[in-house]
Amino acid sequence: MMPLPTFRLERPATLVEALRCLSETPGSLPVAGGTDLLVSMKHGLFDPPVLVNLSGIEELRRTNLAPGNVELGAGVRLATLRDDPELRRGHAALAEAAGVVASPLLQNMGTLGGNLCLDTRCRYYNQSAFWRNSRGYCLKRGGTICQAAPAAKRCFAVSSCDTAPALTALGAQVRLARWEDGALGLRELPLEQFYVEDGIERVTLRPAELVSAVLLPVTPGTRSGFRKYRVRDSIDYPLASVAAALRVEDGVLRGVRVAVGALASAPLLAVETMALLEGQPPDPALLAEAAELVTKGSKPVKNQASSPTYRRHMARVMCRRLLADLVA
């Protein structure tokens, strides 16, 4: 087994305490389920002097599923989201996404906030220190070139969390908390503004800032779903994913939101697809045409299993099937 580097573990009981810990020690990192971070630490990708364990903070695990005001604490386990009957009914895309993250065992440990903040992934980055030393380091960690696309000036590591595209389609907001000038600072922003389409920068979190909750709009009649392509039916990260949410009102589509995952360094809102469908009757030919547009904004490179061409093809097929299922 690969050993973990040494670190000090802080175990705050409140959010404020956790934010203070993070702001007091530069380089410290929050940890919740640990299913992503601890593996990366073994690989030598992170070497934080302090880990701030968020698992003991009760307020982060609070959920409010009252109609019209859904709020999910960032510390909620993925297994909880997967199994919650209310969510499965009203926000199916999220429950479905949570249920296909890694494997059931990891869903028991992994949290919503952790999944949203999952580091971007690449076969040239998620490797041991020995491997990266042998290969040469990459832009994202220690190097001056991208190993996947040496001519490029940017990092193409892939956004690989499953809940983010689902929540983007559902129109979610994230609440961010930080400790600033001796006070708790909160801000809320739409999930698509939380992410940056860059494998290194990836999120707009400020230093010592945490995702504390996710807020979901509730629009009666909304149907949603999530589809994920991976080689195995368990454990694997996505090679492509699609989430969609819509309503059928008076025979036409309303509130259409579609997002694709794992084809870029952030989940992408498929604006062309959404525009084509909005206000139109759910005609199969139109759904197919709209699905063809779902990969318009994505240009993945070869840094995962499967080819970029095929991953995009899978996104289009999954999109058409998902839309057809949702309007059925």
Add this chain to the structure above:
Amino acid sequence: MKREPRRWVGRPLRRLDGATKLRGDALFTDDLRLPGMLVGKMLRSPHAHARILSIDTANAEALAGVKAVAVGEEMPVRYGILPRAEDETALAVGKVRYVGEPVAAVAAIDEATALAALDLIDVRYDPLPAIFDPREAMTREDVKIHAETKVANIERQASLLFGDVEGGFAAADHVREDTFFKAAATHAPIETHAALAQYSGGKLTLWSSTQVPHYLHRALAKVLELPMERIRVIKPFLGGGFGGKGEPFSLEFVASHLARKTGRPVKIVHTREEVFLSHRGRHPMHMTVKLGVKADGTITALHFRNILDGGCYGSYGLVTLYYSGQLLTCPYVIPAYRFDGFRVHTNKPPSGAQRGHGGVSPRYAIDVQLDRVAEDLGIDPLEIRLRNAVQPDSVTVNDLRITSCAFSECLEQVGSAISWKERRGKLPRGRGVGMAGGCYLSGAGKAIYFNPMPHSSVRITADRGGGVTVFSGAADIGQGSDTMLAVVAAETLGIAPSMVTVVSADTDTTPVDLGTYSSRVTFMAGNACLEAATQLRDVLLAAVAEELEVHVDTLEIRDGVIDGPGIDADPLTFADAIVLAESRGGPVNGVGGYTPPELGGSYRGAGVGPSAAYSFSAHAAEVEVDLETGHVEVVRLIASHDLGVALNPLAAEGQVEGGASMGLGETLMEDYEVLEGGQLACPSLLEYRIPTAVDLPDLETILVESVDPEGPYGAKECGEGSVHPTIPAVVNAVYDAVGVWLHEVPISPETILALMKKDQTRRVAPRGATRP
């Protein structure tokens, strides 16, 4: 053939060590701790091919907590599992040949210190050009991975010719030639390699996760330059090998050397990445198959060409090379056969032996080609297999002796289970069924090095409580050979398996066994155990007969009680018999050994392939292919296996299921890919994908019994042959479903989509070409 009714043989029996393992009581190598134990770690090459200019260990040695550092020059003696290919050293000497080759090692008081010390070792390299494609390596005289190879990097060329091949092709009504590629796969055992060495009182004891304690024993003596009697090798509980622990490994020599150097026990445990780097898995094979048949499908000739990517060391490769050719004359009768093969060095981790050794990839090529030929001629694939099926008591064109054989029955059984006649070619587009056959040896007829000893030996002792202990050198690696030995001993002695203790795989206390490879243990150690138990029974019954003054032939042991004339009134137990026998002259023992008969031809290469018995198998697969994505779901897999007799049907089914699931993984997802530069693309169980439980279909096992005349209670192998037919069965089913042939494995949905698109554009054109 029907077998005789037995008391224990043929009854499903849970493995004797199952509960111990489930409770966590079983001690694997990494569970062992000794006082003063140090942690060993190895420094590995970052280069695929480079000369070592210098190694400076001074800073590492100066680090507090470091007890010793080792480099290659300290152990320069070469070793290798095959005497003809001893081309490795424990740590690299002079140059490195793959990314990850061990270069130096440290022993320190803890892991953190050992790892810190590795960073302080300064190795200067002069990088050399590296080659990763065997077809390129065959001609690159300017880049020599080993100075000893005569032509470029060709380690060995093998050519075999049997019968009139040219005449066979001339007599054929249809000849078809195609190329196939099967990528590398690796074993992925759940336990990583581990070794713990102790050097005390001039004697070395090594606990190691090895499939081959005896070969390891010999290699340690050679490399460490210690006499064998001063070395003891013990295999503790072991968590899976599949061939990946079937030869001596660097860590075993290094731990031993560091223990001798420091005088303290040293343990080295591989990380998962190091297991991937150690490899010795399936050779990538670039294959060309030319097959000639009569109009009715009868095979007239086969020419098989194969280029094996051996990676950078010999390992089992010469045997792999010959197996890849020799095993193709079965289970279909090939009247004329030519094989041309090359094993070539590249700058990759060494390829070696993996479950189904040598035969798995060629079997894919042949059994798909057979379906292609059948399709060309309009013959049913089951029909063409039955027409060519090898029969019992026959000899193949390359002198393999076939005795028990129920191959035709295997085919018929899977055919009927999957409703072949009603469904093949008749399912809606996207659904298909496919079939393939296979065969495998029950232990190699020849040992790896020449010696006059039995291949397996067993000693059984009895104690006064009525229990017996079986001592065997055979290595239980999770396949259940200890339980097998208990069943054979129990059946022979007329006692319950729970009365049998098995002590195995300890070179100080157990008689020699060549180890767990080539599916040899049930057949060979089982036979040795049968002989030893028979001898013990005879000793016991002789004592009873003398006591009761009856003829020994009238006595038998049944359920732990001696049965015979005149003893109904006062029953004698098995324990009583032991006491009687012991009172006549000391401990009661039985010994037995098994040596395979002299078999095979006298041509070069004839030593690889002969076996005292062959298993036969047939698999039928049903697949669902998504027409829009190319995704293949194997819906059903039916695996029949002629294993002679199932000594323990529960264990046998597990072996067949395990073989089939490994085959499915290799068909659908497993690819041990090496990047340009020499790094492994997927050195983890996250990215090197073996199927999870949800990825496997319902596996249906059909055990077919042919009762082998020489196997213990009629048994043959079932652990490796069961992986052979899986790949072609699935590939043939994909053809039935969507009409495309897959000439590369693992199959990818993307390839299937592309081929379907191409196929649609030339739908009207006839497929194949039939010679007039």
